[in-house]
Amino acid sequence: MSKYTEDDLxxxxxxxxxxxxxxxxxxxxxxxxxxxxxxxxxxxxxxGEPEWMTNWRLQAFKSWKEMMEPExxxxxxxxxxxxxxxxxxxxxxxxxYDSLDExxxxxxxxxxxxxxxxxxxxxxxxxxxxxxxxxxxxxxTFKKTLGEKGIIFCSISEAIKEHPELVKKYIxxxxxxxxxxxxxxxxxVFSDGSFCYIPKGVRCPMELSTYFRINQAGTGQxxxxxxxxxxxxxxxxxxxxTAPSRDENQLHAAVVELIALDNAEIKYSTVxxxxxxxxxxxxxxxxxxxxxxxxxxxxxxxWTQVETGSAITWKYPSCILKGDNSVGEFYSIAVTNNYxxxxxxxxxxxxGKNTKSTIISKGISAGRSQNSYRGxxxxxxxxDNARNFSQCDxxxxxxxxxxHTFPYIEAKNKTAKIEHxxxxxxxxxxxxxxxNQRGIDTEKAxxxxxxxxxxxxxxxxxxxxxxxxxxxxxISLEGSVG
Amino acid sequence: MDLKEKxxxxxxxxxxxxxxxxxxxxxxxxxIKTFEEKGFPSKKEEAWKYTSLNSxxxxxxxxxxxxxxxxxxxxxxxxxxxxxxxYKIVFIDGKYSSHLSQTTHDGMDICLMSAAMSKxxxxxxxxxxxxxxxxxxxxxxxNTAFSSEGAYIHIPKNKMxxxxxQIIHFSTGNESAIMLQPRNLVxxxxxxxxxIIERHQSLTDNAVLTNSVTEIFANKRAIVDYYKIQNDTxxxxxxxxxxxxxxxxxxxxxxxxxxxxxLVRNNLNFYQKGERIDSTLKxxxxxxxxxxxxxxxxxxxIEPNCESHQDYKGIFGENSTGVxxxxxxxxxxxxxxxxxxxxxxxxxxDKATINTKPQLEIFADDVKCSHGCTIGQLDESAMFYMRSRxxxxxxxxxxxxxxxxxxxxxxxxxxxxxxxxxxxxxxKLGVNIGFDL
Numbered sequence: 056m057s058k059y060t061e062d063d064l065x066x067x068x069x070x071x072x073x074x075x076x077x078x079x080x081x082x083x084x085x086x087x088x089x090x091x092x093x094x095x096x097x098x099x100x101x102x103g104e105p106e107w108m109t110n111w112r113l114q115a116f117k118s119w120k121e122m123m124e125p126e127x128x129x130x131x132x133x134x135x136x137x138x139x140x141x142x143x144x145x146x147x148x149x150x151x152y153d154s155l156d157e158x159x160x161x162x163x164x165x166x167x168x169x170x171x172x173x174x175x176x177x178x179x180x181x182x183x184x185x186x187x188x189x190x191x192x193x194x195x196t197f198k199k200t201l202g203e204k205g206i207i208f209c210s211i212s213e214a215i216k217e218h219p220e221l222v223k224k225y226i227x228x229x230x231x232x233x234x235x236x237x238x239x240x241x242x243x244v245f246s247d248g249s250f251c252y253i254p255k256g257v258r259c260p261m262e263l264s265t266y267f268r269i270n271q272a273g274t275g276q277x278x279x280x281x282x283x284x285x286x287x288x289x290x291x292x293x294x295x296x297t298a299p300s301r302d303e304n305q306l307h308a309a310v311v312e313l314i315a316l317d318n319a320e321i322k323y324s325t326v327x328x329x330x331x332x333x334x335x336x337x338x339x340x341x342x343x344x345x346x347x348x349x350x351x352x353x354x355x356x357x358w359t360q361v362e363t364g365s366a367i368t369w370k371y372p373s374c375i376l377k378g379d380n381s382v383g384e385f386y387s388i389a390v391t392n393n394y395x396x397x398x399x400x401x402x403x404x405x406x407g408k409n410t411k412s413t414i415i416s417k418g419i420s421a422g423r424s425q426n427s428y429r430g431x432x433x434x435x436x437x438x439d440n441a442r443n444f445s446q447c448d449x450x451x452x453x454x455x456x457x458x459h460t461f462p463y464i465e466a467k468n469k470t471a472k473i474e475h476x477x478x479x480x481x482x483x484x485x486x487x488x489x490x491n492q493r494g495i496d497t498e499k500a501x502x503x504x505x506x507x508x509x510x511x512x513x514x515x516x517x518x519x520x521x522x523x524x525x526x527x528x529x530i531s532l533e534g535s536v537g
Numbered sequence: 538m539d540l541k542e543k544x545x546x547x548x549x550x551x552x553x554x555x556x557x558x559x560x561x562x563x564x565x566x567x568x569i570k571t572f573e574e575k576g577f578p579s580k581k582e583e584a585w586k587y588t589s590l591n592s593x594x595x596x597x598x599x600x601x602x603x604x605x606x607x608x609x610x611x612x613x614x615x616x617x618x619x620x621x622x623x624y625k626i627v628f629i630d631g632k633y634s635s636h637l638s639q640t641t642h643d644g645m646d647i648c649l650m651s652a653a654m655s656k657x658x659x660x661x662x663x664x665x666x667x668x669x670x671x672x673x674x675x676x677x678x679x680n681t682a683f684s685s686e687g688a689y690i691h692i693p694k695n696k697m698x699x700x701x702x703q704i705i706h707f708s709t710g711n712e713s714a715i716m717l718q719p720r721n722l723v724x725x726x727x728x729x730x731x732x733i734i735e736r737h738q739s740l741t742d743n744a745v746l747t748n749s750v751t752e753i754f755a756n757k758r759a760i761v762d763y764y765k766i767q768n769d770t771x772x773x774x775x776x777x778x779x780x781x782x783x784x785x786x787x788x789x790x791x792x793x794x795x796x797x798x799x800l801v802r803n804n805l806n807f808y809q810k811g812e813r814i815d816s817t818l819k820x821x822x823x824x825x826x827x828x829x830x831x832x833x834x835x836x837x838x839i840e841p842n843c844e845s846h847q848d849y850k851g852i853f854g855e856n857s858t859g860v861x862x863x864x865x866x867x868x869x870x871x872x873x874x875x876x877x878x879x880x881x882x883x884x885x886x887d888k889a890t891i892n893t894k895p896q897l898e899i900f901a902d903d904v905k906c907s908h909g910c911t912i913g914q915l916d917e918s919a920m921f922y923m924r925s926r927x928x929x930x931x932x933x934x935x936x937x938x939x940x941x942x943x944x945x946x947x948x949x950x951x952x953x954x955x956x957x958x959x960x961x962x963x964x965k966l967g968v969n970i971g972f973d974l
Contacts, residue, residue: 454869454903456900459899461894464891464894466882466884466912469886472912474913475910477895477907477909
């Protein structure tokens with residue numbers, strides 16, 4: 056085999072097309088483009104929502120109209136025209152099915168192409184799936200098993216109808232309607248999403264997961280996820296996505312709210328692989344996501360993310376450590392290639408005493424991409440003995456790309472202990488040489504190094520997801536991951 | 538009338554008094570226009586997120602002192618590093634004081650900005666260097682518009698300046714509030730070496746606002762050591778804008794010691810415009826009461842094979858606020874860059890705040906860049922160790938804090954400055970450490 060060098064890798068990265076880019080033709084019922092109060096009402100009506108929900112949406116819409124698009128992020132793009140987007144699209148094979156046989160076969164084929172067969176999942180991995188294809192849940196499995204434990208895991212529209220007291224109490228409590236431009240937009244027009252409630256003292260027996268897909272040309276995806284872990288409970292939630300390849304920019308503005316009550320623990324893992332655009336930076340998904348969790352006493356929230364897709368990523372999964380002794384964690388791998396831009400990181404807001412947070416962020420940039428870490432660690436005056444450790448490492452491949460770090464640290468308590476470190480490096484020639492010398496070819500060596508570089512984060516993913524994460528890393532950095 | 542309007546109208550008066558040539562006149566007019574457009578920076582700007590100028594802008598500053606004031610050397614001797622022989626450039630309320638100063642034209646120019654701006658023999662240097670490193674931000678522009686006095690230092694080729702140069706600005710407090718805008722230009726030619734000490738000192742409790750701009754040009758293989766001692770009274774505020782342009786193989790270092798002042802903002806910018814450059818930025822900040830010290834640094838690596846070292850230590854007591862905003866930019870051509878940045882802070886009071894934002898923007902792949910930042914307390918086991926050996930708590934604390942900041946002092950090349958700083962630290966901590974360095 057001829058010598059495989061970093062240049063070859065770069066060449067491969069450049070030419071590697073999006074493998075999962077395909078488009079399934081399913082009839083959808085789609086709203087006319089544009090956004091106004093009537094559209095918001097229509098969405099609410101379409102979903103058969105009670106009046107309080109409609110008003111909540113309208114309130115959000117009202118504040119959205121007055122807000123400006125944020126410009127502080129280290130990304131540049133053509134701003135989406137919010138009046139040229141259709142705000143609702145649902146696969147028209149409704150209502151819900153009791154068994155998989157009734158599901159639109161085309162849909163099933165889509166999942167088969169992705170290697171995610173529902174029944175296989177059902178049988179082998181014990182993962183309950185709340186499949187979201189273009190905004191409406193079409194199949195929910197394992198609901199019964201979960202139901203026996205008192206766990207509610209359903210689409211958010213279903214939850215609004217069946218558990219209004221829970222939704223009413225918690226929706227918008229962590230990410231208020233007016234939180235930011237995209238959160239307000241999402242609050243006004245969210246189409247669907249997942250809802251999960253774990254009752255007191257229950258340890259959720261399986262990993263909960265939802266696959267998001269954008270599947271209808273020209274529709275934005277506005278997911279709303281609400282996870283509530285009641286006192287002493289535990290849940291691990293997985294979210295992953297792949298999107299079909301197409302030229303037009305797509306907007307994705309999701310909101311995820313996590314609430315961990317006393318002694319509860321939520322583990323939220325994401326593998327994100329929206330279409331990143333082609334080698335010239337044309338097309339690709341705009342991913343503007345607001346994710347935030349609230350920790351009560353002794354609670355723990357852990358965010359793990361593998362970000363490989365999207366033309367623009369704007370995402371800061373955060374933890375509000377409100378209760379004493381609560382713990383927040385953030386583990387992230389962000390891979391950017393070609394013209395991708397990622398501005399991602401976390402916020403750890405320490406309010407309670409003895410709160411702890413850990414931030415591990417790994418950025419890998421190749422091609423002409425820009426990869427930024429932006430984080431905030433804030434210690435309020437009452438947060439005695441707060442502890443934070445942050446580490447941001449960047450790996451650069453080639454000199455056309457950039458790596459940036461913008462960590463903000465604000466401490467107002469003298470007992471706080473904060474450590475932050477960041478490094479930037481490339482794959483060392485001596486590292487490659489060492490491997491070569493021991494009979495490992497360059498391709499494998501790069502794989503080893505990149506793997507080792509991201510190991511801290513990959514280790515945090517649940518078993519079921521670790522494999523998929525590896526697969527997605529392969530697509531983004533083909534040839535470098537064994 | 539707010540300060541901005543006052544400055545704008547004063548400029549018209551000021552401009553009429555000057556007999557500048559067209560070149561400087563255009564510079565001033567452009568600069569005042571920039572200031573008029575941008576105004577004073579507000580907290581909405583990212584670079585000023587943690588520092589608000591509101592509290593110091595509301596004073597009614599006089600822009601031009603009404604009379605010339607003089608002071609006796611014996612009264613102010615303690616503010617000089619007086620135990621070494623040095624060149625001195627001293628200003629009282631913004632006016633040059635010839636009897637406190639010691640300047641020279643012997644083989645090099647250590648003199649005044651006002652002379653350099655008006656005399657034809659300096660014309661070439663002014664045209665080549667003046668306002669060439671300063672950015673067009675509003676405060677530097679404001680200074681440019683009003684620039685008339687300051688230190689002018691030009692060291693020609695192959696010259697080692699034997700004595701350090703002290704630049705000291707006194708304000709007498711004869712005005713109830715005064716705004717000073719000194720402008721310094723330092724040009725160090727090939728292979729030359731210079732050491733400069735800068736200090737701003739108010740002699741009374743009257744309000745002072747200093748908006749200073751210093752431009753330093755370190756040409757090929759030049760060595761520049763710059764020390765800033767900031768230990769002013771609690772009503773004196775300082776906005777220090779320093780711009781350093783380095784050519785290849787030059788070595789420049791700036792040490793900033795911030796112990797006093799109401800509000801101190803240090804904008805320190807290094808531009809590496811050649812290969813194999815070495816830049817050092819170090820600082821010690823020890824403040825209390827309601828003081829506010831903001832270090833805003835930028836190191837821009839433009840060419841390959843350069844190094845930069847940053848090390849800022851801070852100890853914050855009472856209601857004080859510390860800000861550190863360090864930015865390192867590595868251009869894509871600047872391969873083999875080695876950039877290091879550390880910011881360590883200790884909070885010793887519940888009401889003190891520290892905001893720090895170390896930033897890296899890297900576009901080259903073959904570089905070593907790292908930054909580290911910590912906020913913590915004094916080590917309890919170390920305290921216990923010393924207490925168990927009979928060292929009183931206060932002294933033990935002081936020793937630990939002294940040790941904490943010692944890293945920065947170790948690179949100071951003038952022993953007398955080290956001694957002076959050690960004394961100030963001991964004084965600040967209210968102890969007699971009992972040893973000199």
